Amino acid sequence: MSRCSHATTWPRSPPPRRAGSDLWRYRAFLPFAPEFPAIRLGEGGTPLLPMPRLAAEAGVAELWLKEEALNPTQSFKARGLALAVNGALAFGQRAIALPSAGNAGSAAAAYAAAAGLRCRITVPEDTPEIFALEQRALGAEVRLVPGTIADAGRALAGWAAAPEWWNVATFKEPFRLEGKKTLGYELAEQTNWRLPNVILYPTGGGTGLVGMWKAFAELREMGWLEGPTPRLVSVQAAGCAPVVRAFEQGADATAPWPDASTVAMGLRVPSPFAGRLMLRAIRETGGTAVAVSEEDLMDGMLEMAGTEGCFACPEGGATLAALRRLRASGEVKAGDRVILFNTGSGLKYPEAWRAALARRVAAGSGRVGSRP
DSSP states (O other): OOOOOOOOOOOOOOOOOOSSSSGGGGGGGSSSSSTOOOOOOOOOOOEEEHHHHHHHHHHHEEEEEGGGGSSGBBHHHHHHHHHHHHHHTTTTOOOOOOOOOOOOOOOOHEEEEEEEEHEEEEEEETTTHHHHHHHHHHOOEEESSSSHHHHHHHHHHHHTTTSEEOOOSSTTTSSSHHHHHHHHHHHHHHHHTOOOSSEEEEEOOOHHHHHHHHHHHHHHHTOOOSSSSEEEEEEEEETBBBBHHHHHOOOOOOOTTOOOOOOGGGGGGGTTTTTTHHHHHHTTTEEEEEEEEEEHHHHHHHHHHHHHHHOOOOOHHHHHHHHHHHHTTTOTTOOOEEEEEOOBBBBGGHHHHHHHHHHHHTTTOTTOOOOO
């Protein structure tokens, strides 16, 4: 990864209060001049919440949740798309386009509306209906496409071609990564510069995983971090796990995953563009990659809700399921301090929650989120 060019003599201190609480408080480390009139909807600045009951149940020293559902359009995608749309404005673009599994399209539509840009989105036809409704309500043109986000990407090429339409798909432009790297800056500040041992991140396109890796490298170059970088863990669904397979095989790049299927739509990315970068980030930090079953990620959703009051998305539930797997294998130890991610609101996934609740009823559980 490229390194930050800022001087290493900067004092380690939080940005001034006038910088606000959203991700633009880190503007000095973002690719926009101070005078640039950025479109902002309150992206970033999400809480890091303690989960003491689940920490005790999982057997780790500390367990925290980075709750990204409080972003605009209720997901972490606001971070990257806020920067992408501002980048489009900076370059004089008047229209953006992208394929999406749901949340990215909604964020793109919201920022495009605020910026006065046209927006076209292709989404898999089995994406929960709420996403297309939200995107259309925000003024975007939406096409439903049979298949996965890979098929949506191919359909987009003929419908929203360059140069009229600026493609803001994952890693197709530089700004989304810059927005996602603010996750790393926030975690460093929120942990009082004492980063955790392990970060479990639900990985589809992987912008957040690579972004945190980039952020930690920049902070270390400035002399703001000491000690080891957190071990980055890529969490995927067993029905679509190209990063996990490549990691386990010792490969340098991912290969397309056939017949991808999971209720965690954000994890159903069979051909991630940045597979090489994700694998480097995992290996260079001493991390790992783990795939969890549909049943286990739904149990994770139930546990987060019933034990800690977080109405998680399926991707969030997957991180708790992965933690339990890694504790059982010994890859996460009892003394570790761990951060999980909930990347979006469970309200966007009614079908997944119906399935999770039906699973709980079928198991005869006497308590929400209880385990056998």
